[in-house]
Amino acid sequence: MLQKFIACSCLFCFSYTLRAQQNQTASLGKVQLNFSLDRDGSPNYSVDYGGKPVVLSSRLGFTLAEDSTFYRGFQVRGVERKSTDTVWQPVWGETREIRDKYVEMTVHLQEAASGKLLDIVFRIFTDGVGFRYVFPRQDGLRYFVVSDELTQFRMAGDHKTFWIPGDYDTNEYPYTTSALSAIDNAALVASSTAIAVRVAPDRYAVQTPLMMKSADGLYINIHEAALVNYPAMQLHMDAATLTLSARLVPDAVGNKAYVHAPFSTPWRTIIVSDKAADILSSKLVLNLNEPSKLATTDWIHPMKFVGIWWEMQTGKGTWSYSDYADSLSASGGLIPSGHHSANTKNVERYIDFAARNHIGGVLVEGWNVGWEDWFGNWKENVFDFVTPYPDFDIRAITAYAAGHGVKLIMHNETSGSATNYDRQMDTAFRFMTAWGYGAVKTGYVGKIIPRGEHHDGQWMVNHYIRVAEKAAQYHVMLDAHEPVRPTGLQRTYPNWMACEAARGNEYNAFADGNAPDHETILPFTRLMGGPMDYTPGIFRIRGYSSVPGRQVHTTLAKQLALYVTMYSPLQMAADLPENYEAHSDAFQFIRDVPVDWDDTKVLEAEPGDYLTIARKEKGAANWYLGAITDENARTMNVALSFLDKGRKYKAVVYKDGAGADWKQNPESYAIETLTVDSQSKLVVKLAPGGGAAVSIVAL
Ligand code: NOJ
Ligand code: CA
Numbered sequence: 001m002l003q004k005f006i007a008c009s010c011l012f013c014f015s016y017t018l019r020a021q022q023n024q025t026a027s028l029g030k031v032q033l034n035f036s037l038d039r040d041g042s043p044n045y046s047v048d049y050g051g052k053p054v055v056l057s058s059r060l061g062f063t064l065a066e067d068s069t070f071y072r073g074f075q076v077r078g079v080e081r082k083s084t085d086t087v088w089q090p091v092w093g094e095t096r097e098i099r100d101k102y103v104e105m106t107v108h109l110q111e112a113a114s115g116k117l118l119d120i121v122f123r124i125f126t127d128g129v130g131f132r133y134v135f136p137r138q139d140g141l142r143y144f145v146v147s148d149e150l151t152q153f154r155m156a157g158d159h160k161t162f163w164i165p166g167d168y169d170t171n172e173y174p175y176t177t178s179a180l181s182a183i184d185n186a187a188l189v190a191s192s193t194a195i196a197v198r199v200a201p202d203r204y205a206v207q208t209p210l211m212m213k214s215a216d217g218l219y220i221n222i223h224e225a226a227l228v229n230y231p232a233m234q235l236h237m238d239a240a241t242l243t244l245s246a247r248l249v250p251d252a253v254g255n256k257a258y259v260h261a262p263f264s265t266p267w268r269t270i271i272v273s274d275k276a277a278d279i280l281s282s283k284l285v286l287n288l289n290e291p292s293k294l295a296t297t298d299w300i301h302p303m304k305f306v307g308i309w310w311e312m313q314t315g316k317g318t319w320s321y322s323d324y325a326d327s328l329s330a331s332g333g334l335i336p337s338g339h340h341s342a343n344t345k346n347v348e349r350y351i352d353f354a355a356r357n358h359i360g361g362v363l364v365e366g367w368n369v370g371w372e373d374w375f376g377n378w379k380e381n382v383f384d385f386v387t388p389y390p391d392f393d394i395r396a397i398t399a400y401a402a403g404h405g406v407k408l409i410m411h412n413e414t415s416g417s418a419t420n421y422d423r424q425m426d427t428a429f430r431f432m433t434a435w436g437y438g439a440v441k442t443g444y445v446g447k448i449i450p451r452g453e454h455h456d457g458q459w460m461v462n463h464y465i466r467v468a469e470k471a472a473q474y475h476v477m478l479d480a481h482e483p484v485r486p487t488g489l490q491r492t493y494p495n496w497m498a499c500e501a502a503r504g505n506e507y508n509a510f511a512d513g514n515a516p517d518h519e520t521i522l523p524f525t526r527l528m529g530g531p532m533d534y535t536p537g538i539f540r541i542r543g544y545s546s547v548p549g550r551q552v553h554t555t556l557a558k559q560l561a562l563y564v565t566m567y568s569p570l571q572m573a574a575d576l577p578e579n580y581e582a583h584s585d586a587f588q589f590i591r592d593v594p595v596d597w598d599d600t601k602v603l604e605a606e607p608g609d610y611l612t613i614a615r616k617e618k619g620a621a622n623w624y625l626g627a628i629t630d631e632n633a634r635t636m637n638v639a640l641s642f643l644d645k646g647r648k649y650k651a652v653v654y655k656d657g658a659g660a661d662w663k664q665n666p667e668s669y670a671i672e673t674l675t676v677d678s679q680s681k682l683v684v685k686l687a688p689g690g691g692a693a694v695s696i697v698a699l
Pocket of ligand 1: 365413443481
């Protein structure tokens, strides 16, 4: 009898333990993560913030080519927990120190029928949750193909959402603000003919970072961190259930990922707060990335740059040397068009301008042969990355730049031919080292080669990282245009300073441009993954284009504010030198504003509406403030309590002039000088589509 009782109670204990293990909770501050295993053994999770549901119970798991039900029939083998609270210093960034505090819970699962293992690691931060799948080393699952990842995010309401289409090849769409249930990208994709390559087969798919606001005031951001050796995750919206489901970008034959265990997927991230400012201040994505892999970083120098660029974007000059791809002169050379921008004299003009204004770099696009038919032909071998056009005297230019203390920035446009770039990469970087280039801007305009691959698929994700690693080997800083959107890998590769991967200022040059709310949305979406090379600083807001009505959709003062609100450690002053010289008083802000910061305070924020950010210069007592608004005028009203107590500062306020307006009167600005301290308030009127920039220099 006693034996029977002991056996029974052991059984009870065992099944109780099993059941207890099937439901797990972990929390930090207001954030709570719940894990559960359904009756059919499928893993689920949910997230709450301060008792409010953020993600309702949502599925986890996969279909694999070799196991189509790797999402059910699991048992919990064990659960591990730990917590961490550390501080680390980024090589550059928005703050000098970053706190990494989290509670980690790893759920070890085993598929009962096959014995295959899968771990799910959850990290709970005070501002959200990250989780990833880990495939441990195991005999039953070594090399395998991911057919689909089934991760879902079942939202608790029909939130206001800021989205671009989930396109396999581009992030360069304008944002739509709508209810979750109204997501439908078909019309936007069809009409976005200015975007070179569009592949968006699912009209209900959106890109991440996806920003949402709930009716009860929660701000929710979904993205991913540490995207390595895996395709990008886009999200399919099911309006009936308000469920966002992972959609991995496929490869040329329709598979999603090729995996060799042990393997960890990227982290899926959910950042949440009841304050919009907290979303922008979150370091969750960076914290989920690995520390720097670089042996040394003392060669990495954040800087501003000007470039031979806007004049081609606006049609004043060309990248190509000749107007003909195939006709040659009698001597067999290209026939010069006479409007090639990257000629020695013009480059020296930009170097002079940079040197005069303490701007560290000069980017030169269109310097190398190949631009006559560079794009649109899906041609593999376009550029060799080392052969200058005849009017670009690299020896003279290098000497001139060195003599003026200016660094040249290399331009390697691949026209999407990653295979060609891969083959030439060592040659290209050796060439940069030989000629003293400290940074490179890459580009991937066009359909990808290997043909059938996409900009955001696993193959290309690995290619961008290969480039970052190669650049690091040669001590070159990297700014990638048209790559997959960033996921915090700038922590691991701090020489990978910036990416485009969004609709930049350039769309104001060659297309209908960016709506006045565009720059109030980008920090909550694309920039959640990392810095953006937005190319701010256009001063000539109208009259630069031959297309009637084409103009930048901001005031001039707002262009200045973007140097603070749109963070990048490689930051361009994008307009022509003559347009800066015409407004040298306003240009003073661009001369002064730093690109590396000790601290950042988000003072006012509402996605799609407005943004005010103050940043403290690295290693100095000075602060710089940027405020922007959408199409509506507003009054910025902030307390300067972040200034050192008892210290006086000279504040120079660059603001919209009386009657300024992005459409009718965009170039009107006023400059005012004040003395301020930590007791002061700053109240500045922002015009419709306007902004203000303030330098606050310690006296
Ligand atoms: C698109 C890039 O975004 C732009 O900055 C560059 O000038 C062109 N491609 C040419 O490479
Ligand atoms: Ca682009």
